[in-house]
Amino acid sequence: MKVVVVGAGLGGLTLAQGLRRAGIDVVVYEREEEQGRPQGVSLHFDDRGTAALRACLPPPHVAMAEATMGGPREQRLLLSEVEGRLVVERSQPLDGTAGVRxxxxxxxxxxxxxxxxxLEDTVRFGAEFTRFEQRPDGTVRSWFADGSTDTADVLVGADGIGSAVRRQYLPHVRVVDTGKRTLMGATPLRAVAGTGLPELIGHSPSNAQAHGAMMAMAVLRFSQPPVVARKEWLPALHSRVVADAEDYMMWALPVTKEVLGSAESPATVWRRAQEVSAGFHPTLQMVVDHAWPHLTVALRGGLIPLMPAWPAAPVTVIGDAIHVAPGFGGNLAMQDAHRLCDELVQASRGQQSLRAAIGAYEDAMRRDSFPAPDVTKGTPRMVPTPGGSGGSNGAEVST
Incomplete structure (x- = not known):
């Protein structure tokens, strides 16, 4: 069996790792270069992401990932200002209710x-997928912008909310722009040392409100310094990200597309974030003022409505390419990858047909990603969790 994956985000790479471990031939095509597109610096990682890591990645990779996570996040805090000081007004457990785990x-x-x-010999960067063709022999041929092609038994679209694979395969699926935007950035923890804010919130995601605006924030203190963890767990990891990483505070400001305006570059988005945060407590303004400008991004809110089931084929999609989950897209993309990998491995071993494998994955994905709406309560609203970048390619993120 051979699998072509389009998209080198969290879902596509998790799938590639799992398939490779199982001895299945896999190639990943990514239109961006290796550094990827700006997507925000933080992700709220729950049991779905952890299960996918442990199932699909080699043990040293899992150890490296888990050693560099922050501390346990078990409650959400609401901050308020009392006599000029930031205090915790109330807390809410992250117990799975309201969609937050x-x-x-x-x-x-x-x-x-x-x-x-x-995966250095598996991922092809700068390779833009353009179209595919299902062939009479059951295989799928893919074309790329440079004129090259590749043929495989399975084509997987892991290319985000703007998925080129989905546009051809499921042309009836539409992406709705919600009009929501999120300004997201990160600030070195050393820049806010002495303010008392990191100690006040600990590992907990926190929200503050002022003059009708909201700011979300969370601290990431690496459980083990990435440079130390690499030496102990994964010496083959050569990315400069390891040396550059330091403890930080992430922050997010939900706005509308009208407020964001034409700001596009990290520097202009950062300046817009400074303007939006001007009404908050001085310590929160300091968080934004001392942020890394190059890590500041504006993320677009998108929604893929529920669609009818489609017949299984040797083409499928995972993650934000088919469902958008505010704040949790990374976890769901990795869960999709985990499930699809398991099904494809069974098919490769002759335990089920390829179409049955893909159909089983898609049934599970639709069941969990598009729960039946409660018509008695109207449209459900997911309570956001700061520190959770929702997904790729403009997916709505948590705030």
Whole structure:
């Protein structure tokens, strides 16, 4: 069996790692260069992401990833200002209600670097997928912008909310722009030392409100310094992300597309974030003012409505290419990869047909990603969790 994966995000790379471990031939095509596109620095990592890591990656990779996560996140805090001081007004457990599960914060670029390790001969960067053709012999031929082609038994679209694979395969699926935008950035923890804010919130994701605006924040203190963890667990990890990583505070400001305006570059998005945060407590303004400008991004809110089931074929999609989950897209993409990998491995061993394998994955994905709406309560609203970058290619993120 051979599998072509389009997209080298968290889901595509997790799938590639799992298939490779099982001895299945896999190639990943990514239109961006190795550093990828700006997607925010943090991810709220819950049991779905952890299960996918442990099932699909070699043990040293898992150890490296888990050693560099933040501490346990078990509650959400609401901050308020009392006599000029920031205090915790109330807390809410992260117990799975309102869609939020307990977890740990992850440095997204570092996790991606771990996922890429060992796939150097598997991932083709700068390769833009353009179209595919299902052939009479049951295989799928893919074309790329440079004129090259590749043929495989399975084509997987892991290319985010703007998926080129989905556009051809499921042309009836539409992406709805919600009009929501999130300004997200990160600030070195040393820049806010002495303010008392990191000690106040600990590992907990936290929200503060001022004049009708909201700011989300969370601290990531690496459980083990990445440089030390690499030496102990994964010496083959050569990314410069390891040396550059330091403890930080992530922050996010939900806005509308009208407020964001034409800001596009990291520097202009950072300046817009400074403007939006001007009404907050001085310590929170300091967090934004001392951020790394090059890590500041504006993420677009998108939604893929529920669609009818489609017949299984040797083409499928995972992650934000087919469902968008505010705040948890990375976990769901990795869960998709885990499930699809398991099904494809069974097919490769003759335990089920290829179409049955893909159909079983898609049934599970639809069941978990598009729960039946509660018509008595109207449209459900997922409570956001800071530190959770929702996904790739403009997916809505948590705030």
């Amino acid at each position: 307990p977890g740990r914060q992850v440095h997204r670029p570092l996790l991606r670097a771990v996922l890429l390790t060992g």
